[in-house]
Amino acid sequence: MKKGILIFFLIFSISTFAQDVLMQNGTVNQCSGTFFDSGGSAGNYGSNESFVLTICPENAGQLMQLDFTVFSTQLNVDIMTIYDGDDTAAPSLGTFSGANSPGFVSATTGNPTGCITIEFISDGSGTITGWAADISCFTPCQDIVAQLDASTPAQNGNGEILICVGGDVIFEGSATFSVDGTGATYEWDFGNSTIGTGQVATATYSDPGIYIVDLLVTDTNPLGCSNINSISQVVRVSPEIDFTGTQAAQNIICLGESTTIDGVAGIAQFEDCAPEIFEQTWLEDTQSTGLPASYSSTITVDCYGAGQLLTDISQITDICVIIEHSFIGDLDIILVAPNGAQVDFLEYGD
Known part of the structure; x- marks a missing residue:
């Protein structure tokens, strides 16, 4: 009976410990658990350490994530560098020491391995508590x-x-x-x-x-x-269309006679994507008054579909504006985006 209990306890202990990863040299494939400094959950990291650890996902197509919940090293002397790949030749995601925690770190979609490599170097002047980070993996969005x-x-x-x-x-x-x-x-x-x-x-x-x-x-x-x-x-x-009111001048006519039919059609109006504007004003001739004057009308177009975004003026195929204007030499037509960027379609005014 004791032997059976002991075997169960050992198996349980190994399974639990496998969830934790300590800072060391090597590579692990893991999508859960906690990543600690070399001292584990209760101890400090050591002096004069120089470790490179690569953590890779368990399945192809996944990307690694580390969420640092605790981080404390000697500022500018005990330094962690994180790389977006399976070795230190990969692009750096940052260098961290002191209380400057990496926070949440993720492999990028341009990283074909999905791995994250951590390099940690400490000097011999002393050590402190180190770090803890939650390990996880995710599958990036497909197109x-x-x-x-x-x-x-x-x-x-x-x-x-x-x-x-x-x-x-x-x-x-x-x-x-x-x-x-x-x-x-x-x-x-x-x-x-x-x-x-x-x-x-x-x-x-x-x-x-x-x-x-x-x-x-x-x-x-x-x-x-x-x-x-x-x-x-x-x-x-x-x-x-409502034809109520349409009638003939004579209600009854004979063969060969003619009459006039007055047609009436009532059509309900609705607002188009770009609503019409009916503003008008009179600008005095600046040559006769000697004073500048200006007038502007704005048409707001906001009926785009969900997720539609103009990123280049060439994406606008055409704009039709029906306008009555006495002198085109005074006219400016400007397209203004919500972020304030603007394009001058017509620029003649002063």
């Missing part, structure tokens, strides 16, 4: 590109879907995955405050307007990885 495969009704020649108020649109989508799409979820944002799920989803549009539809594809990675693009499908819902 996911969503796409609209088909719709009912289909897109017109301009790539837009046209329907009437109260109409339905059936969307069919998919995605390409750089690694694996098994178990991915599909969520549609129909642009009208409603959503749908699955690769095939139906939206009903009860109000006239212009709607931007997007598809969010998320894989099973715990990081919650989603597609890097936006499909930004435009759906135009035409308003109903």
